[in-house]
Amino acid sequence: MATPHINAADGAFAETILMPGDPLRAKYIAENFFENAEEVTNVRNMLGYTGTYKGMRISTMGSGMGIPSASIYYKELITEYGVKNIIRVGSCGAVSTDVKLRDIVIAQGACTDSNVNRIRFRGYDFAAIADFGLLEKAVNAARAHKLSVRVGNLFSADLFYTPEPEMFEVMAKHGVLGVDMEAAGLYGVAAEFGAKALTICTVSDVIPSGEKMSSDDRQNSFNEMIEITLDSVIA
Numbered sequence: 122m123a124t125p126h127i128n129a130a131d132g133a134f135a136e137t138i139l140m141p142g143d144p145l146r147a148k149y150i151a152e153n154f155f156e157n158a159e160e161v162t163n164v165r166n167m168l169g170y171t172g173t174y175k176g177m178r179i180s181t182m183g184s185g186m187g188i189p190s191a192s193i194y195y196k197e198l199i200t201e202y203g204v205k206n207i208i209r210v211g212s213c214g215a216v217s218t219d220v221k222l223r224d225i226v227i228a229q230g231a232c233t234d235s236n237v238n239r240i241r242f243r244g245y246d247f248a249a250i251a252d253f254g255l256l257e258k259a260v261n262a263a264r265a266h267k268l269s270v271r272v273g274n275l276f277s278a279d280l281f282y283t284p285e286p287e288m289f290e291v292m293a294k295h296g297v298l299g300v301d302m303e304a305a306g307l308y309g310v311a312a313e314f315g316a317k318a319l320t321i322c323t324v325s326d327v328i329p330s331g332e333k334m335s336s337d338d339r340q341n342s343f344n345e346m347i348e349i350t351l352d353s354v355i356a
């Protein structure tokens with residue numbers, strides 16, 4: 122039922138939902154990839170839509186930026202709307218020049234400087250990992266599209282503007298592929314409330330070289346990632 126943050130009717134969401142941080146990317150996904158898309162929620166302009174993709178009922182909704190915002194929507198979608206599979210379709214910053222602008226990164230796991238998973242896991246370190254079935258299907262869909270993807274660790278940061286930029290080198294040394302702000306929180310919420318989760322990101326900037334996409338590109342140009350994701354969920 123409706124919550125303080127989601128004003129959709131009961132049953133308004135499909136079991137599988139694609140969640141970018143940006144609500145206008147959710148609108149773009151609904152308008153350009155779904156058939157019969159209908160807006161189902163708009164509290165705070167955090168837009169959500171349900172339609173079909175190749176005959177399968179599917180939803181998309183923005184999560185906002187950062188683990189605290191996104192965790193509210195992830196949790197309510199699971200516990201109040203029966204959502205079973207959440208796939209974050211985000212952007213990330215590469216921490217090494219081996220990872221290029223527009224590369225697609227699938228987060229098998231996510232490190233973080235956020236305390237949320239320690240709060241929910243009684244102070245211990247929770248290994249924030251993707252659902253293997255969703256991950257495997259996404260990799261297979263990328264192969265079918267003849268697109269190479271990077272699979273590995275992201276780092277979900279609380280601060281976009283970090284006071285500790287030297288950490289990017291430490292991350293690169295440890296094989297982290299990029300920085301986002303939600304994946305580790307999504308994996309923690311999914312584990313706590315019994316849903317499946319995956320994060321797929323397109324590299325929107327390369328931190329060591331300073332290359333970056335415009336906000337318009339981040340909103341409207343992630344078609345390859347969206348196609349892989351949608352084809353993986355109908356597989």
Ligand SMILES: O=P(O)(O)O[C@H]1O[C@H](CO)[C@@H](O)[C@H]1O
Pocket residue numbers: 141142143185186187210211212213281300301302303339
């Ligand atoms: O493009 P989205 O999905 O919002 O993801 C990334 O972009 C935002 C920061 O600019 C953060 O939410 C980060 O995780």
Ligand SMILES: O=c1cc[nH]c(=O)[nH]1
Pocket residue numbers: 212213214215281300301302325326328
């Ligand atoms: O969270 C993010 C997303 C894109 N680029 C970054 O540097 N950080």
